[in-house]
Amino acid sequence: MKERCEPLELKIYKSLSSRMDLIPKDKNHFDNLLKGYEGEKRFDDWINASESDGILLNDLLFETNNTFYQIDSLYVAPHTIYLFEVKNYSGDFFIEGEKWYSSSRLEIKSPILQLKRNESLFRRLLQENKFSFSVEAYVVFINHEFHLYQAPPTLPIIYPSQLNRYAEKFNKNAIASNGVYPKLAEKLLSLHVNESPYSRLPEYRYEEVRKGIVCGKCGKLNLSLYKKTLLLCSDCNETEIYKEAVLRCVNEFKLLFPDKKITADQIDDWCGNIKNKRSIQRILRENFVRVGHGKTTNYTDVQ
Ligand SMILES: [Zn+2]
Known part of the structure; x- marks a missing residue:
């Protein structure tokens, strides 16, 4: 139901x-x-x-x-x-x-x-x-x-x-x-009709929204790397495993920008360059399907 x-x-x-x-x-x-x-x-x-x-x-x-x-x-x-x-x-x-x-x-x-x-x-x-x-x-x-x-x-x-x-x-x-x-x-x-033509979304562009990982608890953008694999929120002191936070952030990216390709560079930028591109690459490889090679490499959901 x-x-x-x-x-x-x-x-x-x-x-x-x-x-x-x-x-x-x-x-x-x-x-x-x-x-x-x-x-x-x-x-x-x-x-x-x-x-x-x-x-x-x-x-x-x-x-x-x-x-x-x-x-x-x-x-x-x-x-x-x-x-x-x-x-x-x-x-x-x-x-x-x-x-x-x-x-x-x-x-x-x-x-x-x-x-x-x-x-x-x-x-x-x-x-x-x-x-x-x-x-x-x-x-x-x-x-x-x-x-x-x-x-x-x-x-x-x-x-x-x-x-x-x-x-x-x-x-x-x-x-x-x-x-x-x-x-x-x-x-x-x-x-039931699936997509609501009523959605009244504010205008937003990728270049204009703030980058970084949003704290899952308080919603602020003040996370920083702590002990290599953890992120710490300087607003509410919540910690989250880096990998899980990145995946949450990728989901948010997909929701806001469904037409943009998921690449390591893109996600590194979206997460506010919080650690490094290699770590993002590893997370994407483990959780998504890789499409293309070299410069055109991007990632999609498992079919
Ligand atoms: Zn917080």
Whole structure:
């Protein structure tokens, strides 16, 4: 099934935030991605703890009617599909009419409108694929520090204080299983579009990002060689085996620059010339497949 893994966009942002100064707009987007991901993990824990028989599908991107839309979570239970928008908001919010505001009166996007839009597109997707399942859609506020004022009780919202009761409801509804729903889950998974056209990445060029090995613990770029095979972070005192740190750094390079070739010179430069080219060469030879000879030598993943 589709397990949740750290979104590519978030991984890239994490790496870039260590290697360049993000402009406030990008920094803000990065913070939101991070917070959203934490909320989604918390949501997974909640739904898994409900111990019902449903199948959880995460981070889905569908296309219906030439429109792409992202669904945080679908919970396919024997008779009902639950569609969830997961929000990790904390603090006080209030509603006026259809508009949503933070406590500082800043208008925010209405999660309900987003939910309604996704729900109607998703219902259409089910119709097109001739599945007649009932759909229930909710915005789930997963953070216990969240409070919403002036909300009518009819809104499709699950508040933090209601999480346990809803978990019980899923459990009860799941009793008489009809056997069709795993097929439906499989079908939905096959309709998921893989690459998100939504990724909003900041612009970056190889020449402009800071080189060096990012500390795996604190994310700073202050590692230096210590006792030949170890790296030491002068910010948090963490040590890491040189070889493992280089491999981590190669993965980061592949993620940020998928079109660039992996060569010893390139990786030595990317790691901030922290030791020497020969040691990089040895690590690449041991962990990748060598292609070409002499000056054209480069390395790719094992096929
Ligand atoms: Zn560190």
